[in-house]
Amino acid sequence: MQFTFKKLLPHFLVFIGFVVVSLAYFNPVLKGQEIYQSDILHYIGMSKQQNDFREATGEETYWTNSAFGGMPTYQLGAKYPHNYIKKLDLAIRFLPRPADYLFLYFIGFYILLLCLKVDYKLSALGALAFGFSTYLIIILGVGHNSKAHAIAYMPLVLSGIILTFRKKYIIGFLVLTIAMALELVANHFQMTYYLLFLVVVLGIAYLVDANRKKELPHYFKSVGIMVGAVVLAIGLNATNIMATQEYAKESTRGKSTLTINPDGSPKEITSGLDKDKITEYSYGFLESLNLFVPRLMGGGSLEDVGKESASYQYFLRLGATPVQALEQTKRIPTYWGEQPILEAPAYVGAVIIFLFVLGLFLVKGRLKWWLVGGTLLSLLLSYGYHLAFLTDFFINVVPLYDKFRAITSIQVILELCMPVLGVFALVRLFNDVVREEEKLKALKYTAAITGGLAILLLLFKSSFDFAGGNDGFYRQNYGQEFIDAVKEDRMSFFMKDTFRTLILVLLSAGMIFFYLRKKISQNAVIIGFAIIILFDLVGVDRRYVNNENFTASIKVNKPYQENQLDQYIRKDTTEFRVLDLFNREPARASYFYNSLSGYHAAKLKRFDELYDFHIAKNNMEVLNMLNTKYIIAEDEKGSPFPFTNPDANGNAWFINSLKSVSNSNEEISALDSLNTKQEAIIDASVFDDYLKTLKSTQFVTDSLASIKVQDYEPNKIKYVTNNASDGFAVFSEIYYQQGWNAYLDGKKVPHVRVNYVLRGMFIPSGTHEVAFKFEPEVISKGSTIAMASSIIFGLLFLGGLFYIFKTKKEESA
Structure with missing residues (x-):
C-alpha cells in the first residue's frame, strides 16, 4: 500500500496542480462570475422553451416551437433516458465552466503522454502546452463549448488505442470504451470525425511497423479489440447518435430536393x-x-x-x-x-x-x-x-x-x-x-x-x-x-x-x-x-x-431582459409566431416567443429554403400561413415597433382546394402566388398514395367551419374541429415525418406535408378531436440500446478489473 501511495502521489499532485492552474486562469469563477460566451447566449435563447417545459412538468420535450417555426431539440441539449455516460461526463467536469474544459485539456493530454511511457514531469509540461494552445482557449471565450468538450477527450481516446497496441488489451479496451463514449457525449461530430483522420494515420504507422516486426497477428487482434470498444461506446450513446443521424438528413447538412436557387437559376446538387x-x-x-x-x-x-x-x-x-x-x-x-x-x-x-x-x-x-x-x-x-x-x-x-x-x-x-x-x-x-x-x-x-x-x-x-x-x-x-x-x-x-x-x-x-x-x-x-x-x-x-470576458452570472443565465415591446406582445394569450427583423441577437425572439428566427448551425433544410425563397422577400402569404401575428421592425425613429399582422391565418384552417405539383421546385415556386387561406400545395411525387385515398381535392367550407386549439405544448397539440362537410385542414406547424403523429378522436391517422413545410390532413365531417404528438421512435429505440450497452459494459468493466487484480496478485505471490 505504501509503495502504491508513493507511486500515485506525483500524479495526485499533478492533478491538484491542473485544478489550481485551471482556476487561476479563469479566476473570476471563484467570485461566482461566468464567462460571457456569445454562442452560449444564443443557445440559452434557443433552448429556453424546452428547459421551461422540463422544469414545469418534469418531462422532456424533443421538439421546440421557439425557433425557425419549430425543430427537434436533439442538438439543443436534449436529455435522453439511460444516458449514464453523460452522468460520468458531468462528474468529471466538476469545476465551474470554463475551467472544467481547461482541466479536461490538461488531464487528457497528461494521460496520453503517460500511456506513451513519458515521465510525469514531462507529461505535465506537455499538458500545459496543449491546454494553453491559443485556439483551445479562444473557443472557450466565444462559447464553442461542445467543440472544446470533444477536443478535450481526443487525447484520452488515443490513450486507449496506444494501450491496446502496447498489448494492454483489457485496460486498453476499457479506457477506449469510456474515452470514445465520452468523446461522443460531447456531441461535436466534426471534431470526432477529424480525430478519426488522426487515428487512421496512427493505424497506418502501426501497421507498417507491425509488418516490419512481423507482429501482424497482434496488430489485427488489437484492431479487433478496438472495434469492439468503439461499437460499445456507440451503444452507450445510441440515442444521441441515432437522433442526430436521423435529423441530419432533414437539416441543412442533408441533401436538398431543390434544383433551383431563389432567383430561379440552376442549383448545384x-x-x-x-x-x-x-x-x-x-x-x-x-x-x-x-x-x-x-x-x-x-x-x-x-x-x-x-x-x-x-x-x-x-x-x-x-x-x-x-x-x-x-x-x-x-x-x-x-x-x-x-x-x-x-x-x-x-x-x-x-x-x-x-x-x-x-x-x-x-x-x-x-x-x-x-x-x-x-x-x-x-x-x-x-x-x-x-x-x-x-x-x-x-x-x-x-x-x-x-x-x-x-x-x-x-x-x-x-x-x-x-x-x-x-x-x-x-x-x-x-x-x-x-x-x-x-x-x-x-x-x-x-x-x-x-x-x-x-x-x-x-x-x-x-x-x-x-x-x-x-x-x-x-x-x-x-x-x-x-x-x-x-x-x-x-x-x-x-x-x-x-x-x-x-x-x-x-x-x-x-x-x-x-x-x-x-x-x-x-x-x-x-x-x-x-x-x-x-x-x-x-x-x-x-x-x-x-x-x-466575465460578468455577473445573472447576465449570462438571463441574457435577454423583457422590454415594453415584449410585454405588449406577451399580453396576447393566443398561439402565434413572431418575426424579428430588428434585433441583431438572432436567438432573442426565441427566448420570449415562438419565433421564425433563431441561431443554429443545422436548422431544418426545408425551413431554411423557405426563408431564402419567400420570408427574406417578405412574402406575406407565406408569413400568414406560418401564423406570423407580429413582426418586430424599425420605426421612423430607429426604435423597435411591433407591427401586428391582422391577416395571419391562425393555428389551423380548412381550405377549398388541394393542388398537386410534381416536384419540390414547383412546390416552393407555387407559394409565390398562393392564396394560403383557400388553397394548399402538395408534392404528388412524395404523397401520391395519400392523394389516391382522397375522393376529391376540392372541398366545401362554410363560415361555421372551425378549428380551435384546445391544448398547445411543444410536443403535443390538441384541436377541436367542426365542419358540416368533409374537409382538408392545414395546420400552421412544421412538418417533420420522423416523430410527429396525428390522431383523430384518439385513432392514429396519416398526415402529409403541404405548402413545402406545413402539416395537412383530411378531416371527415362533424365534430372531432385532432391531436398531434411528437413521439419519435428513435428515442425509445436508442434508449433501449443505451441501457443494454450500459449493462454489458458494466459487466465487462467489473470482470476486467477482477482479472487485472487477480493477475497482479498472482504475479506478486
Whole structure:
C-alpha cells in the first residue's frame, strides 16, 4: 500500500496542480462570475422553451416551437433516458465552466503522454502546452463549448488505442470504451470525425511497423479489440447518435430536393453543404506561420492597437480627444489574412514549434511518423480552396467530409500532435542512448530553421503589402489615411511578435545548449521550459480571453431582459409566431416567443429554403400561413415597433382546394402566388398514395367551419374541429415525418406535408378531436440500446478489473 501511495502521489499532485492552474486562469469563477460566451447566449435563447417545459412538468420535450417555426431539440441539449455516460461526463467536469474544459485539456493530454511511457514531469509540461494552445482557449471565450468538450477527450481516446497496441488489451479496451463514449457525449461530430483522420494515420504507422516486426497477428487482434470498444461506446450513446443521424438528413447538412436557387437559376446538387460554405474559412499559405508568430497576419479581425499606434494618431488628427482616440483603437481591423473573419490566430507557440522541429531530428520510428503525418494532413486540409485538388478530392470521395464547414478547425489535430512530438524531443534529449553529437547537431539545425525563419521574416518585411480583404470597405468609409495607419499598425504587430518569437527560440536553444554542456540540470530544463511555455502561450491567450470576458452570472443565465415591446406582445394569450427583423441577437425572439428566427448551425433544410425563397422577400402569404401575428421592425425613429399582422391565418384552417405539383421546385415556386387561406400545395411525387385515398381535392367550407386549439405544448397539440362537410385542414406547424403523429378522436391517422413545410390532413365531417404528438421512435429505440450497452459494459468493466487484480496478485505471490 505504501509503495502504491508513493507511486500515485506525483500524479495526485499533478492533478491538484491542473485544478489550481485551471482556476487561476479563469479566476473570476471563484467570485461566482461566468464567462460571457456569445454562442452560449444564443443557445440559452434557443433552448429556453424546452428547459421551461422540463422544469414545469418534469418531462422532456424533443421538439421546440421557439425557433425557425419549430425543430427537434436533439442538438439543443436534449436529455435522453439511460444516458449514464453523460452522468460520468458531468462528474468529471466538476469545476465551474470554463475551467472544467481547461482541466479536461490538461488531464487528457497528461494521460496520453503517460500511456506513451513519458515521465510525469514531462507529461505535465506537455499538458500545459496543449491546454494553453491559443485556439483551445479562444473557443472557450466565444462559447464553442461542445467543440472544446470533444477536443478535450481526443487525447484520452488515443490513450486507449496506444494501450491496446502496447498489448494492454483489457485496460486498453476499457479506457477506449469510456474515452470514445465520452468523446461522443460531447456531441461535436466534426471534431470526432477529424480525430478519426488522426487515428487512421496512427493505424497506418502501426501497421507498417507491425509488418516490419512481423507482429501482424497482434496488430489485427488489437484492431479487433478496438472495434469492439468503439461499437460499445456507440451503444452507450445510441440515442444521441441515432437522433442526430436521423435529423441530419432533414437539416441543412442533408441533401436538398431543390434544383433551383431563389432567383430561379440552376442549383448545384450536393449531398451535403455547398462547396463555398465548406471552404469559406480556408487558411492562407502564409497564414500558416501564425502558428509560430501569433500576430504575423495582424491577429484577430479586430484588435486593440493601443496608445502607441498609428491609428491612435490618426484619430487625434481627426480632432478626437485622447480618451476618444484610445476608445477607437480598441477595435482596429488589423487582420490581413485570407479568412472572412477571425477571432484570434491559431497560435501553437514558438517554443512548442521549436521543440517540434527538434523532434523531427531526434525522434525516430512510428511515433514520429504518425505525429508528422497527422500534422501535415491537418495543415494541408485547412488550406481549403487554396489547395483545391486535395480539398475537392476529400469533398467528392471521402465519406461525410462535405457535411462540415469551417475546415480550418481541422488544425486541432496538429495542435495535438505538435506538443506530443515536442515533449518526445525532450525525452530523447534526456535519453543517454542518443549520442551527444547527434543531440548537438539536431539543436543546431533546429535553431537555424526556426531562428532563421524569424530572421528572414524580419529582413523581408517590406515584401509584404499588409493589405486586408476588407480594406476597400474601410477605405470607402474612413478614407485612405485610415488604411495607411492600419497598415502601419499591422506592420508593427508583425515586427513585435516576430521579434518575440525569435527571442523565445533563442531562449529555448540556449537552455538546451547549456544542458548539453552540463551547465544546468534536467530538472532545470523542465522548469525553464515550463516557464517560457506558460509565458509564451498564456501571454497570447490573455490578449483574447481574460477577466474582462466575465460578468455577473445573472447576465449570462438571463441574457435577454423583457422590454415594453415584449410585454405588449406577451399580453396576447393566443398561439402565434413572431418575426424579428430588428434585433441583431438572432436567438432573442426565441427566448420570449415562438419565433421564425433563431441561431443554429443545422436548422431544418426545408425551413431554411423557405426563408431564402419567400420570408427574406417578405412574402406575406407565406408569413400568414406560418401564423406570423407580429413582426418586430424599425420605426421612423430607429426604435423597435411591433407591427401586428391582422391577416395571419391562425393555428389551423380548412381550405377549398388541394393542388398537386410534381416536384419540390414547383412546390416552393407555387407559394409565390398562393392564396394560403383557400388553397394548399402538395408534392404528388412524395404523397401520391395519400392523394389516391382522397375522393376529391376540392372541398366545401362554410363560415361555421372551425378549428380551435384546445391544448398547445411543444410536443403535443390538441384541436377541436367542426365542419358540416368533409374537409382538408392545414395546420400552421412544421412538418417533420420522423416523430410527429396525428390522431383523430384518439385513432392514429396519416398526415402529409403541404405548402413545402406545413402539416395537412383530411378531416371527415362533424365534430372531432385532432391531436398531434411528437413521439419519435428513435428515442425509445436508442434508449433501449443505451441501457443494454450500459449493462454489458458494466459487466465487462467489473470482470476486467477482477482479472487485472487477480493477475497482479498472482504475479506478486
